[in-house]
Amino acid sequence: MKRCDIAAALASEEPRDEIVIKGWVRTRRDQKGFSFLELNDGSCLANIQAVVDEGSEGFERILEMNTGAAVGVTGALVPSPGKGQKWEIKARRVELIGPADAETYPLQKKRHTDEFLRSIAHLRPRTNKFGAMFRIRSETAFAIHDFFRGRGFINLHAPIITGSDCEGAGDMFRVTTLDLGQPLPKDAVEADFFGKESFLTVSGQLSAEVFALSHSKVYTFGPTFRAENSNTARHAAEFWMVEPEFAFGDLHDNMDLAEDCLKHCITHVRTHCAADVELFAKWVEPTLNAQLDAILARPFTRLPYGEAMEILAKCGKTFEHPVGWGKDLQTEHERYLAEEHFGGPVIVYDYPKEIKAFYMRQNDDGRSVAAMDVLVPRIGEIVGGSQREERLDVLERRIAELGLDPAGYWWYLELRTFGSAPHAGFGLGFERLLMLLTGVTNIRDVLPFPRTPKHLEF
Template sequence: VMGELVASPKEGQAVEFKAVEVVILGKVDPDKYPLKKTKHAHSKEFLREIAHLRPRTNLIGAVSRVRHACSMATHTFFNDRGFKYVHTPCITSSDCEGAGEMFAVTTMLSKAVENNGQVPMVDEKRAKELSKYKGSYSPKVGEIDFTSDFFSRPAFLTVSGQLNVEAFSCALSDVYTFGPTFRAENSHTARHLAEFWMIEPEISFCTLEDDMNLAEDYLKFCVQYVIDHCYSDLEFFDKRVEKGLLARLQNVLDNEFIRITYTEAIKLLNTPEHVKAGNFEEEPKWGIDLGSEHERYLTEKIYMKPTIITNYPASFKSFYMKKNPPDSEGRQTVQAMDILVPRIGEIIGGSAREENLDVLEGIIKEKGLDPANFKWYCDLRRYGTVPHAGFGLGFERLVMFVTGVENIRDVIPFPRTPGQCEF
């Protein structure tokens, strides 16, 4: 479109564009175009069905610019503090979280089609043959024989780059990874995806306190960066998505995060006034993993700002987290922390890592994990290590937090959820 800027006769705008010539570069049939101009905005559910076209909308365009800004803020923040960026693998043999909710990577299905639908199984003879070979993969009788698979062993899409990035922390000191991760959780919520991006720094010579300080500084840096680089987009979100968004983000910058222990949080949630006001579906008793209803109540009703919960029960936390001494009631906790934010709940999870080899090997067995799968990880302690800590941040939840968008499916270009893998 070619033309000139002229004084506008309309109130509220100084100039307008007067077109002189229009050259059509790409024709569109207006009767078939899915994004017709309507009185009301297209629903987000409809836009997810045409995810390849929704970047053309004002909402997704603004989200994409903020997502880019958060990416640049991440690299700027860690680079300015001397961190090295490490590319960790997407395909792994290790389950970092120990939850077993992983996507398998295999070529055996195509081979099974060629073999009348049969996959090779381990019988007693094959088990004896495999036992002669040294390696971390030793299938038992009755299990699938993955030795004929592409990687000659079970392989999965990564749920976290943490274990791998720890290997570089032992050599390069402060490092971070930023990449896609995958969880085969059958979760149909506004906060979960099967494929999402994670930011995971690992810091040498670091305590849990240092870890929390870095995480808080990082979140505030990202918020300020987006304000500095995408203010007009934030004004759009403040007007169209969440009234008061700009004030909420400024509140994050102006105040220190609340810090309380898990035990203190449970006691607080169990006071009569909060039990009545919260009307929780699950009773907040010691030993449970706090649900979204508890996390949001703490940040939205009690403190009304980001809150850090520390020292969680060891029973539901990952094997690599450093244990605290038992409390006065003999309960075992670990040096873990979660940062909770209004509207989202958990946005960051971190911990001090167990650096003692004997203790780590004991926890791996205690959790029922296969020690052979974590031999390489234990080698990081066996051959010298230092106290270290780190955290993981779900990148899409960060974008939700900064934009006010309520559904995680609307802050990633092509969402992958149970039953949905279009485009």
Template sequence: MNDRIEKYSIKELLDKEKIFLNKTVLVEGWIRSFRNFIFISLNDGSTIKNLQIILSKNLKKNFLKKITIGTSIQVIGIITQSIGKKQNIELQSIKITIYGGVDSKNFQKSILQPKQHSLETLRKQAHLRFRTSIFSSIMRIRHHIAFFIHKYFHEHGFFYINTPIITTSNSEGSGEMFQVTTMDLKNIPYDIKGNIDYTKDFFKCQTYLSVSGQLEAETASLALGKVYTFGPAFRAENSNTSRHLSEFWMIEPEMAFYHLEENMNLAEDFLKSIIQYIIDFCIDDLSFLNEHIKKWNNNRKKESSLLEKLKFIFKYPFKRISYTEAINILQKEKKKNFFYPVLWGIDLQSEHEQYLVNEYFQSPVIIFDYPSCIKAFYMRINEDKKTVRAMDILFPEIGEIIGGSQREERYDMLLNRIKDTKIDESKLWWYLDTRRFGSVPHSGFGLGFDRLVQFITGMKNIRDVIPFPRTPNNAEF
């Protein structure tokens, strides 16, 4: 019987209801609720919505006792018009098969119970939280964002490249990195000077997990024109905030012959295009999050809705101001009692960024031409010798969502910056080589993928938008 009957996802059935009316179909999924020994709400992960299953009255009591929340089943039945108000169609079951039941002894300890659990509780059972409505919605949105990013770059003439995860250099020039080694830590080899002898290690030198694929992507852009990377990055800072992960995902486009203004134009269009796509194609999941997000985020009544926040991004063009202008605005604001002092040369704090975005301009803000002393060595020095062609895009709540710059294409200037920042130039000989052989003006930026997902879904903690978060003291699952 099964061989002749087509299997469909619940999303397919609900999206094309009229086509399937009175047809016999096969569906599989997990039980979300079971009422009165007749009504099953079935979900297969393809959509936030459930399909109502009407059980046959001929089923034996012993069989019905095996049907509980979380049980996985296969159902063959006929799609009919529903007389209930919550759904248009339902499945009148003909045959039901149980694949896997639920361990009733431990069920009360799991997050699969039909009640709302705290997000912290969900993190403790990360292997099960995919089955919750909120986390499955976030994961579907995360997928669609990733899909569209590849689509966007492909349609704009970019080439996707893979950059190394294992590296010998720190592209940011600062910050802690995870070291990679195959040496026996109980029997570490030393040289005659008493230093660790890394020639005995796998790569015969010190290696780390990469914080960025930017430098390698630059080398590709100087041959292919426009490239992008999309991969994991790692930082070993002991930061336990709601905005930081030790393992995260980065999107890093690099464009030959792009100046800073073109870089800003691309970044703004890129962000707006992603958010528009998600509004167009993930409205069911967004609507669910829009409805429930305040409860999950501790009932902050004054907040605007999730959909309003997303549409806020399209309201106006992003406001563009120089770092110096931003400092002047902040210094003139006498009524605002900032915790951190505002002085030219400081790295802007979250309170400064949020004031500019939410109160002063009431739109996303692009700040450019930062002091060289607070930015990375590879950014192009301006004529004033004090600032670099850097740019950051600031969003409401999330703060910096994109950081980028026009890269320093002049060999002598780049070499001086490397020396000034006390970076070992011998490890960057290959990067300097790209300035020796046909260097051109070029630009790029980095977008923290998880932070973007956090903004689009409205979640307050970045640990709730990645399948298995890696943070200080947490590498479980």
């Protein structure tokens, strides 16, 4: 007989004479002559309770079925006379599939700290919280694809290994097949696998621009690597990024897309992972539902960078970092705008060109570019994007101004030579979206196996 997911068993409309459940023991409560065994198989947050009578086949090993053990139960799905669950299993047969020594199994039947669970990342998905987290992560990824597919966007698989050191979004990890334990040969770069310097991607944007100018609407969704020595709760060396790119659109279309995308994901996950999201609302961030409601309730505030700076200058608060035209928006500024002044998501746009990347489209005022960042309470920047410079002469001038080598950008410039068109796009930090959705405050707790400086366990 086939195994039944616990999620399916608990959703059953009627009793079943014969059902097979397999999973891991969360807790066992022994009574005189029988035991309650609660199993979880990851298919849903809830456990299923099996009642194992001393007459059941396999009962002689019940005392070995400790928390953490893998166990199979065959029996009947019956209405539970006890409180707290609709269905339970009246076991006819129990099987100890894989024991777990109670004395050394690290997970207890009580709350653990996130820090401790990070140190046992191979076992933490067996907890309620991280079990829920990684179901939500999966469903959110689906929501991303669902959103863009519904709008006619093509999913582009951008390369992970790149030869262009001009992606410009941060320090890069070097890729090599050379043995770093040996002295490097002469002409090491030429001798290396690709015959030139190679790196892990820091952005799929340049690839996406190519395909935006062939397929009109594309998005990438894949791993991204930044070798920055960042030690914060919002940065990881390996993370996932969603990067849509579309032709024949401008910065305001870009803002619309970002806003709709965030709202779609929130609604989708709340609908399809309701119990899992509730866990976070109950135990992790008590105001989570109110926050998510507030994001969905109204259009995001949109204001030019210059106005944002004026608000910060006039608000009467003293900031650690200076405020004024040309200064970057610091974390304290972002949080003030999103959390205190507007109390919801804010899209800041038209930044000074000096503090943004070379490829962003110059505005007519001569000093700003068509960039936009979406700032949300608690997280800060969750989306960063821009309309791209599609005018060949303007782009060439900007590259020269910044002292960059145009040779490295030859194909990027050719996109502006042959059939150039206005286009725009953004990067959405997938982990930051998960932090927004769950109220979790550390990026290490939304990644299955987080990579951060000096941390490469598991």
